[in-house]
Amino acid sequence: MRPVTFLIFSLYANFLLSLGAVTFTDVTSEIGLDFKHTDGRSGRFYFLEELGSGAAFFDYDNDNDLDIYFVNGSNLPGHNSAKRPINQLYQNDGRGKFTDVTLQAGVGDLGYGVGCCVGDYNNDGYLDLYVTNYGNNVLYQNNGNGTFADVTDQANVGDSRWGSGCAFADYDNDGDLDLYVANYVQFDFEKHKTCRFNDVETYCQPQDFQGESDLLYQNNGNGTFTDVTQEAGVYNSRGRGLGVVWGDYDNDKDPDIYVANDTNDNYLYQNNGHGKFTNVAFYAGVALGENGEMGSGMGTDFGDFNNDGFLDLIVTNFQDEVAILYKNEGNGFFSDITYISGMGEKTLSTLGWGTAFFDYDNDGDKDLFIANGHVCDNINQIYPEKTYPQTNQLFENLGNEVFREVATFIGSGSHQKTSSRGATFGDYDNDGDIDILITNSNRKAQFLRNDGGNQKNWIKVQIIGETSNRSGVGTRVEVTCKDLVQIAEVKSGASYLCQNDFILHFGLDGYDAIDKIIATFANGSICEIKQVSVNQTIQIFESGKSKTL
Template sequence: MFSRSVIFRITPRNRACTPIDRSKRAKFRALRAGLIAAACTTLLFALTACSPGEDDTQSSLAKPPSTARAGTTASPKVLDAMLLSEELIEGFRAEMGALAFAVQNLELPDDRTRRLFRTLDLQVTDLAQKPDAPNSDPTLQALQLSSQNWPITEATTATNSNLKLWRPLFDKIDRFSWTNFKIKSGHFVKSTADEPDEFEMRVAFSGLARLANNHLSWVRTIQTLRWRMRAGNDPTKTESWRIVSWQTKSANHLDSPSPLFEDVIDSALPDFAQRETARRSLHERFTADHLLAQREGKKFEWPHERFFYQKANGHPGLSVVDLDQDGFDDLYIVARWGRNQFFHNRGDGTFEEKAAEYGLDAKDFSSSAVFADFDNDGDLDLFLGRTLERSRYFENQNGHFVDQSSTVIDRPLPYLASSISAVDYDGDGLLDIYVSTYNGTGASIEQYYEYLSLEDATAFDRLALNTRHAFLNSVGPPNVLLHNEGNGRFSVVEDAGDLRAFRHTYQATWADFDQDGDPDVYLANDFAPDAVIRNEGNGRFVEVTKEIGFTAFGLGMGVSWGDYDRDGNQDAYVSNMYSTAGSRITDQLGYVDDRYRQMAQGNYLYRNEGDQFRKVSGPKPPDFAVEKTGWSWGSQFVDVDNDGFLDLGVLNGFYTAPREVAIAGDT
């Protein structure tokens, strides 16, 4: 819900029917102006380019191209068409859901959705009777996967009553476990300013099926649908439209005899109470309680003054650690609400929750955790990153964790931690700690003074006053570098330079990408340019982002280093956001700053070519198709199939509505 409605739900319900009288025109113009003003100030994809005079001195990007003129606005005609197009697409989501349900019944259309199609003269291209031979790719064969494309028939004419799409595919399938139609783009085909009568959309289908031979199949198709409005009807109402053409463009299914991964929590956590606690989200419960109370006109007791149910930037975390060094990985789950959980690996495929026994059951506001031997005594200690409370340091004392936050450093540990790194940046044999911070782009100045020292809050205030663009160059709290002094003591590095960042840094990932013997770092920053910072030695760090080829803009949420091509150099995979709607809208607004387009492009893969990095991901070969993954929170290079080559695992998602309060259109 949040990922769609906040950014893209632009629905002027007062859009008049044809013809539009003067009073309705005035009302629509006022509504349109309000929508545009709101979009410019609150949406990720603002409808104007950078404001004149914007301070880009902190930006790690080149200036926008001359085609992105500062202060330019689209014509009313372009905006009218875009708004009506987006309203139609939003309305058609219900029809897409009905078609997806029909596919689950192995009918397209079924009795419920046949009404969406015109009665006569339907133009159709469909699947041929048999698929092509399986793809002979050795990588697929090694994983026991089979990929097949379906040829597409020549165009034919059908009637509503005899229309049966995708029948050859359905004959191979026993059942679907999930299905989805997603509108990729849409535009008016025949229209005047006030009389749109045909609308064409490109739609992607994906679904997971169980075949008749019991294999699993991931089915994907692309089709173009053309809708025609019935004369005299309201163009803003989807019931006014009928499908007159269904052109299947491509179809593929990827089959596997068994799942590559499956959820084993039922067997891994045999204790029912522990399993239910592990599955429970207190934030989801608070959200449901809040929305139900709001619906019923009742008061909701907020768990914290900064609680917000659409929590866009807060997150729990997971650490994998062999705490007792028995050869089996344990799991530590940190929570924004409630107590952290530690699942000890029994060595037989099952886990047991033991956080309280180890002293690891810290309560509320945890975001991240790093286990490492910070005091060099042979066992693992813990640095716990927290948000609305101060971070904490725990020393491992004979297998029990003791909070030493007030004794290991001469000042309080930081608030607002988003991720933690353990790194020996100066090569002295002691692990130092780097704390990435994030405070939300809507946080008030007062909240910064609450969570930062006076000196840091003043520095933030000064930077914020000189930075005018909240989406492209947002200022945030400073990151913190803690130097390990030995004997279990740390000090804050005051002159950390570019490592301070003053951004909203989701993740910092370290690697010696220039192979000079010391670790460098990539900072994934939200609503601002990412930063690549080279370690020059002697405690000196210099930002080199543009200098070495990192030029693309994104909503940075994570980064992973790995040598995917095995040339000895560390390559980088950056997690951002891929948004179909974001790309669709910016494509319609031809004047828009290119950085807004990049915000919606997705993840980036950079190849390390020695002294420069080159982006090698993109939509078409020879670029790697690893950008369009979704709303990516974190990605990881990992050799899943143990073939010696690094694969990519990407965690996606944004907002799933609690079942008790979900409405149509929620995800």
């Protein structure tokens, strides 16, 4: 960007901040991120090229700031490149800069990468990393000294299908993290074909490929996992799974699973508390898309947008469909309020991927972000009114179940349309507001710093399990400020192929004191802390202790 243009953007940003506005500034280059995604395309339209890849916000070195892991694709037949793409890990120095430490850390997987998720599966106090691939998935065990070890074979989690979304959770409440892995379709280079639409050669559709069953791995507690997909009741060969999120939607104190499937009914696996799941998606009203038709589920997230104590649901879909917002009615059923909320018309013309409920302006309710981009880079040749690059969207929660699209993206590059995929969320600079990291298909990633979101008060909560899993996954936290009561759960995975920060963030609007924080751990134990100061990060231990970071 030219200096004059940058100056204009800076002056505009300062003007907006002076008015109390929240803005997002593209600081990708400024903070040292130079990751560029490669899908290996060569004009042969391999179906593999469409999905893009994800990223993770996680504190791998336990220094209390967020580091970043990017998943990358690989070269495909016909792709001319002397450089082989590699996944990359960037270390946060705590002063706003990132350094590529991939080689030192030993996490530079060279497979055709898709997604990732994080969790302390061995309860040693350090976050481990799971990466899905087209081909063998990889489990990296964190050694606690800045390096990782590939323990895939020992752990028995190296499935060789086309993995996509993944997420850890302790579904059997035995104190260690289990792992759910979504699989997409059966793709074989030897059987590759292209398709034609409006006499234009392009990619085929998901329906042209056989789906795959997802996988559920039970943690044995000794560094190994057992595939319990069949026994647990989550086997389904029609699959085409992409986004995955765990959450206790029915408030029965065990984690349930939601899977967004592409051109297939979505799954809501209700946990019966005894190691078994039942798909209740049709019963609950979250299986199908608009007008009762099969949707093209991409990304998904659970979050309580209306502060009623029940987790609501967002699912992103294909262009000419909508991103569906489901309100949890609290009785086992969900209501589709997409058009009532104002999001229907706004998401009909976009193709959505990464998404999350998060409070970008710290006003005490959850807003929504959606990363957009088409799958076909020649879509405008087929349908001239459609484009491959698209604008990402931020929706402000106005209360009363209404959302308004807001344009708060300013700064270098943030107005440029691209074909985005993953979106991950966390407070990288520890200033009390949530920043956004976006992965783009075949382009550089984009980092949007939240400027001004911390003008209102906030609290961040880090959960430390002791008898339950160490990283606190599945813990529900309730924050009460007089009549403002909010909940959130510590989650692995979610969004689309991504991992958000484990530290929970709550905007507190104008409240200057917190009456109480209640943490209900995965094993049912409860810790309550009263009279907590605002604008700090607090660690809550399962034993009842707490401390400020």
